[in-house]
Amino acid sequence: MKHLKELFNYRQMIVGLVKRDLRGRYKGSALGFLWTFINPLLQLVVFTMVFSVIMKAGYEQYYLFLFVALIPWIFFSASVQDGATCIIREKDMIKKIYFPREVMPIAAVSSGAVNMLLTFIVIFIVLIVSGRGINPQAVLYLPLVMIVEYILCIGIALIVSALTVYFRDLQYILGIVTMALQYLTPVMYGADMVPEKYMTLFNLNPMTPIITIYRDILYWKVVPDMSTLLYAFGLGVFFVVTGYILFNRLQRGFAENV
Amino acid sequence: MRDNNNAIEITNMSKFYKVFYDKGHELKEVLLFWKRSRHEKKLVLDNISLDIKRGEAVGLVGKNGCGKSTTLKLLTKIIYPTSGTIEMNGRVSCLIELGAGFHPDMTGRENIYINASIFGLSKKEINRRIDEIIEFSELGEYIDTPVRTYSSGMYMRLAFSVAINVDADILLIDEILAVGDAYFQEKCFEKLRDIKAKGTTIVIVSHNLEQIEAFCDRTLWIKEGKIVMDGEPKEVHGKYLEYMSKGKDK
Numbered sequence: 484m485k486h487l488k489e490l491f492n493y494r495q496m497i498v499g500l501v502k503r504d505l506r507g508r509y510k511g512s513a514l515g516f517l518w519t520f521i522n523p524l525l526q527l528v529v530f531t532m533v534f535s536v537i538m539k540a541g542y543e544q545y546y547l548f549l550f551v552a553l554i555p556w557i558f559f560s561a562s563v564q565d566g567a568t569c570i571i572r573e574k575d576m577i578k579k580i581y582f583p584r585e586v587m588p589i590a591a592v593s594s595g596a597v598n599m600l601l602t603f604i605v606i607f608i609v610l611i612v613s614g615r616g617i618n619p620q621a622v623l624y625l626p627l628v629m630i631v632e633y634i635l636c637i638g639i640a641l642i643v644s645a646l647t648v649y650f651r652d653l654q655y656i657l658g659i660v661t662m663a664l665q666y667l668t669p670v671m672y673g674a675d676m677v678p679e680k681y682m683t684l685f686n687l688n689p690m691t692p693i694i695t696i697y698r699d700i701l702y703w704k705v706v707p708d709m710s711t712l713l714y715a716f717g718l719g720v721f722f723v724v725t726g727y728i729l730f731n732r733l734q735r736g737f738a739e740n741v
Numbered sequence: 742m743r744d745n746n747n748a749i750e751i752t753n754m755s756k757f758y759k760v761f762y763d764k765g766h767e768l769k770e771v772l773l774f775w776k777r778s779r780h781e782k783k784l785v786l787d788n789i790s791l792d793i794k795r796g797e798a799v800g801l802v803g804k805n806g807c808g809k810s811t812t813l814k815l816l817t818k819i820i821y822p823t824s825g826t827i828e829m830n831g832r833v834s835c836l837i838e839l840g841a842g843f844h845p846d847m848t849g850r851e852n853i854y855i856n857a858s859i860f861g862l863s864k865k866e867i868n869r870r871i872d873e874i875i876e877f878s879e880l881g882e883y884i885d886t887p888v889r890t891y892s893s894g895m896y897m898r899l900a901f902s903v904a905i906n907v908d909a910d911i912l913l914i915d916e917i918l919a920v921g922d923a924y925f926q927e928k929c930f931e932k933l934r935d936i937k938a939k940g941t942t943i944v945i946v947s948h949n950l951e952q953i954e955a956f957c958d959r960t961l962w963i964k965e966g967k968i969v970m971d972g973e974p975k976e977v978h979g980k981y982l983e984y985m986s987k988g989k990d991k
Contacts, residue, residue, distance in 0.1 A: 495858035495867070503844055503855065510846075579838035581817040582859055735821040738814075739758070 486731075490583045500590035501597060519598050520605055523557055534671055542673065547615055550606060551701035552670045552694045555632060558599040559690055560661040565591040566640025567647045567654040574741035584734040585727075588640035596633055610701065618704035628696045628707070631716050635689055638722025645733040648740050669694055689718040742828055748911055748942035749793040749816065754825030756786040756811060756966075785811045787966040788825070795830070795910075798943040800953035800974060802981055803963040809946045812963070813837065813913050816944065831910025831942075834860055840900035845889035849880055849899055852888050856900065860907045870906050877932070878902035879925075898925060905932055912936065914945045930956075950978045 509518045527550055535545035542548040569591040570577060570584065577584070610617055647653045668690045669677065677685050685691050692715040696707040743750055761780045786808045793799055801809045814820050815827060817835050842859050843852050853874055857867045875884050878899045888896065933956065937943055947953055953960060953974055960977040962970040970977050 489861070492861045492863065493858070495854070495863050496861070498864075499842075499855040499858045503847075507844075507846075576841055576859075578819070580841045580859060581819050581833070581835070582861070738819045 486583065490585055493583055493586050496582060496586050497590045497593060500586070501594045504590070504594040505597060519601060523554055523602060524605075526557075527553060530671055540672060544613060544615060547610065547613060548673070548698070548702050549671060550609065552698050554599055554602050554606060555694060555697050556665060556668065556670045556690070558595050558632065559636060559693075560665065561595040561598070562592045562636035562640050563643060563657055563661050564654070565595065566636070567643040567657050569640070570644045570648050570737060571651070571741050577741050578738050584737055585641065585730060588644045588730075589637055591644075592633065592636045592640045595636070596629075599629075606701070615702075616704070617701075621700045621704055621706050624696070624707050624712070625700050627712065628693060628700065628715070631696075631712070631719050632693050634719035634723050635693070635715075638719065638724070638726040641723070641726030641730040645730045645737075648733065648737055664688065664690070669698075673698070686714075689715070689722065692718070742830060744792070745830075746794055747792050748795045748797070748830050749791070749944075750826075750828045751789055751791040752826045752828075754786060754789045754815070754822045754827060755784065756808075756815060756820070757782045757823045758785055759783075785966055786815075786822075789966075789968060790825075791961070791968065791971075793942060793944065795942055796937075796940040797959060798937055798957040799945070800957040800960045801944065801946045801963060802948070802950065802953065802960055802978070804985070807963045808966045809963055810915060813915055813944065813946050816911075816913055829911060832861070832907070833911045833913065834904060834907040834909030835913040835915075836901070836904050837913065837915045839897060839904060843888055843896070843900065846887050848887055849878075849884040849891070850875070852899070853903055856903045857907065860904070860909075862907065870908075874902045874906045877906065877928075894922070894925075901929060905929070905936070909941060911942045911944070914943065914947075916947055950974075950982075954978065 505516075509515045512518060514521065527546060530549055530553070531546045534540045534549070535542075540548075566588050569587045573587055576582075577587075607617065643653065643657060665671075667685070668688055669685070674682075674685070674691065674695050692711045696711055696715065699705050699707040759780045760783050789812075801812060803809050811820070813835070814837075815822055816829065817833060817837065818827075840856065842855050844855065847855070850871070853871060854864070854867055857870070857874075858864075862870075878884070878895075878901075880895060880899060883891070883895065888899070891899070933943070937956070943957075945953060945957065957974050959972065960970075960974040961968050962977050962981050970980060
């Protein structure tokens with residue numbers, strides 16, 4: 484409890500790190516911060532070409548179907564990858580000064596979350612311009628699923644950041660795993676296309692319910708299924724508690740091992 | 742806490758460092774050399790117990806590599822003891838790595854916010870102190886220019902001003918007061934005396950015995966990971982210097 488209170492006292496440090504990261508990220512590039520939007524938009528174009536023009540997935544306005552799931556997915560995969568390296572990247576600070584080490588993974592995930600929120604402005608514009616529209620009643624649930632995803636991402640970032648300090652290969656392994664997971668999560672296709680017998684397996688992936696909920700709210704424009712939301716929340720809490728305990732054990736050796 | 746008047750309590754604390762011959766983090770190495778111990782344990786601090794009272798100013802002296810800086814790092818919780826416990830009462834600030842987290846492209850003012858937040862200050866608390874910090878740094882209008890344009894002296898002045906204005910209950914200092922010119926150094930000393938008078942507990946690691954004598958109530962002499970002497974600074978320094986000069990003769 485005392486430790487959580489201390490972490491709360493360090494909130495300004497988290498805010499500062501997020502600002503520093505967002506400002507510094509595309510510094511020196513001609514398009515600067517616009518890359519935050521260009522990157523997902525290019526992915527969107529490529530996947531739409533493949534899955535709606537060539538493979539004919541059969542969803543109407545496939546680019547919207549994909550867009551509302553792709554952005555939350557990018558937030559997740561960025562959290563895993565930035566999360567993995569956030570401690571070893573800041574080794575100078577870890578070696579030299581004290582602060583609650585959880586600050587680093589939380590800041591890494593938060594800056595991804597800010598990026599996602601900014602991209603959501605684009606999503607809303609596209610939803611309206613394309614004529615698909617928005618169901619205000621469903622959108623009320625959007626903050627909830629965002630919070631659930633944020634909790635999950637922090638949990639995973641806590642785990643991978645601490646493990647990477649002791650086992651450097653993990654960052655590369657995670658790169659492969661997240662790439663594979665992108666295809667094993669209903670991002671480019673719907674959960675309805677998954678054969679019934681594999682559904683249990685798919686639901687063990689914490690991102691499956693989350694992506695499904697995003698799509699329910701924004702593409703199908705319906706109030707998400709409460710049991711799915713609760714299940715996703717439960718998984719998020721499980722990861723964050725596990726992550727917190729593991730991180731606390733491992734962080735004692737950070738300064739000597741980074 | 743054994744005694745509420747204590748700011749720092751160290752109980753039977755030992756610290757081993759693992760000295761690796763060739764350290765591996767990669768999968769291949771981890772798997773191949775799982776059982777092979779390629780490191781040696783080096784004892785840096787050997788079963789130390791120590792109480793420091795609130796408001797006390799304590800100097801740590803000793804040869805290079807005796808464990809002074811390790812003690813300070815343990816107190817800041819950058820590293821943790823292998824066995825034994827350390828308890829600290831109150832907010833800790835350290836003048837060890839000045840200017841941590843400074844971003845060269847941001848202005849002095851922005852960096853104050855970042856740097857102070859690393860000490861665990863909230864935005865409100867920083868707002869309350871910002872004028873004092875800027876005034877102490879004597880950077881004047883330069884405060885709104887990027888830090889990369891600063892001279893090293895200006896940089897250190899800014900960093901020191903932040904660290905010293907944190908209002909800590911316990912202040913840890915490693916070989917400082919080499920900040921800026923003689924005038925600024927005197928000003929820092931003045932400020933440290935103020936802080937001490939307010940009842941802040943201070944622990945200083947230094948090779949400058951005069952500074953410790955001018956400032957501390959107590960000196961601890963650490964030798965090979967043990968406290969060999971604990972007492973009034975002049976007395977301890979006498980013995981310490983005697984020992985050091987004997988070392989030279991051999």
